[in-house]
Amino acid sequence: MVNPDQTLTLEVRKAPTRILENSVDRIYLFFVYLFLILCLIIVAYPLIYIVSSSFSSSSAVISGKVWLFPVEPTLRGYQAVFQNPQILTGYGNSLFYLFFGTLLSVSLTITAAYPLSRKNFYGRNVITALFVFTMLFSGGLIPYYLTVKGMGLLDTRWAMIIPGAISVWQVILARTFFQTSIPSELTEAAHLDGCSDFKFLFRIVIPLSKPIIAVLVLMYAIGYWNSYFEALIFLKSANLYPLQLILRNILILNSIDPTMIKDVRELAERQGLKELLKYSLIVVASAPVLILYPFVQRHFVKGLLIGSLKG
Numbered sequence: 001m002v003n004p005d006q007t008l009t010l011e012v013r014k015a016p017t018r019i020l021e022n023s024v025d026r027i028y029l030f031f032v033y034l035f036l037i038l039c040l041i042i043v044a045y046p047l048i049y050i051v052s053s054s055f056s057s058s059s060a061v062i063s064g065k066v067w068l069f070p071v072e073p074t075l076r077g078y079q080a081v082f083q084n085p086q087i088l089t090g091y092g093n094s095l096f097y098l099f100f101g102t103l104l105s106v107s108l109t110i111t112a113a114y115p116l117s118r119k120n121f122y123g124r125n126v127i128t129a130l131f132v133f134t135m136l137f138s139g140g141l142i143p144y145y146l147t148v149k150g151m152g153l154l155d156t157r158w159a160m161i162i163p164g165a166i167s168v169w170q171v172i173l174a175r176t177f178f179q180t181s182i183p184s185e186l187t188e189a190a191h192l193d194g195c196s197d198f199k200f201l202f203r204i205v206i207p208l209s210k211p212i213i214a215v216l217v218l219m220y221a222i223g224y225w226n227s228y229f230e231a232l233i234f235l236k237s238a239n240l241y242p243l244q245l246i247l248r249n250i251l252i253l254n255s256i257d258p259t260m261i262k263d264v265r266e267l268a269e270r271q272g273l274k275e276l277l278k279y280s281l282i283v284v285a286s287a288p289v290l291i292l293y294p295f296v297q298r299h300f301v302k303g304l305l306i307g308s309l310k311g
Contacts, residue, residue: 054078054279061275077280087281089239090246093157094225097242098288101161101224106216108166110209113174114201119184128175131168141233148234159234160227160242167223170216177212178205222289247281 052070053061060071081087116124138144144163153159182205190200206213228244235241241249251274 050279050282054276054283056276058276061279077276078284080277081280081284084250086238086241086246086250087243087284090241090243091284093240094243095288096157097160097227098221098224101165102217102220104161105165105167105170105220105224106213109170109174109216109220110206110213111201112166113171114178114205116171117175117178117182118187128172131171135168145233154234155236155240157240160224160230163230163234164223164227167220170219174209174212174216177209181212182208218293221292225289243285247285251278251281 048068049066052068053066054077055070055073055075056066057072057074058076060066065071115121116128118124148154148159148163151162153162186204187200190204195203226244228242228248231240231242231245235245
C-alpha cells in the first residue's frame with residue numbers, strides 16, 4: 001500500500017518538470033504562431049494591395065500613395081473594365097470553357113480512374129503505365145498543333161476543351177481515392193444484388209466520392225480559367241478569345257508610347273488609367289475562382305489527402 005506522504009512527494013518532484021514542459025511548449029507555440037502570422041502577412045498583403053489599388057484613383061496608384069487602404073476611392077477602374085466589350089466577351093468565353101471543360105474533364109477522369117482502381121480489371125497495370133508514359137514523354141508543340149488541326153478543331157471553342165480534356169495526374173489521384181475508399185466487398189455485395197457496373201458507378205461510387213470530385217472540379221476549373229496558351233496557338237477569331245488572352249493583349253501588347261503623346265497631363269492620365277485598369281482586371285479575373293472555392297473547400301482537403309496516398 002502506497003503511503004500518502006510518498007504520493008505527495010512524488011507529485012512535488014514531478015511538478016517542476018511539468019512546469020518546465022509547459023514553458024517550453026509555450027515558447028514553441030509562440031514562435032509557431034509568429035511564423036504563421038508572418039506567412040499570413042506575406043501572402044495577404046499583396047492581395048489587399050491589389051484590391052485597394054483597384055478602388056483608388058489613378059493618381060494615387062502612380063504616386064505610390066496606396067499602401068493598405070484605398071486612397072481617394074473610385075470605381076473608375078471597374079467602369080472601364082465593364083465598358084470594354086472585349087473584356088465582357090472574354091469573360092463569357094472563359095465561363096463557357098470553365099463550365100463545359102470542367103464537366104467533360106471530370107466525367108472522363110472518373111470513368112477512366114474507376115476501372116483502373118478495380119483489381120479484377122484485366123490489363124489495368126498496362127493501361128496505367130501507358131498513362132504515366134504520356135507524363136514523361138510528349139511529341140512536342142508541332143505534332144500537338146497538327147493533331148488539333150487534323151481533328152478540325154482549329155479556331156473553334158472545342159480547341160480549348162477537347163485536347164486537354166483529361167489530366168493523367170488527376171486520373172492517378174482519383175484512382176488512388178477509389179482504391180482506398182471503395183472496398184471490393186461493397187462491389188461484390190452490389191453485384192450479388194443484381195447491380196450492374198454502370199449502375200454501381202453512378203448510384204454508389206459517385207455519391208461516396210464527393211471529396212475527390214471536389215478536388216477534380218477545383219483543379220480543372222482553375223486550369224481552364226487560367227488557360228491562354230491554347231488560345232494563343234489554336235484560336236484566330238477575337239470573339240473566341242478567353243479572358244486571359246484579352247488581358248494579355250490589353251496589358252502587355254497595348255503599351256503606351258510616350259513619344260506619341262505630347263501633352264504630359266494626357267500621358268500621365270492614360271498611364272494612370274492603365275495601372276488602375278490592371279488592378280481592376282486582376283480582381284475581376286480572380287473572382288470566379290474565389291467564389292467557387294468556398295463551395296468545395298469542405299471536401300477539398302479530405303479528397304486531396306486520401307487521393308494522394310500510395311495505393
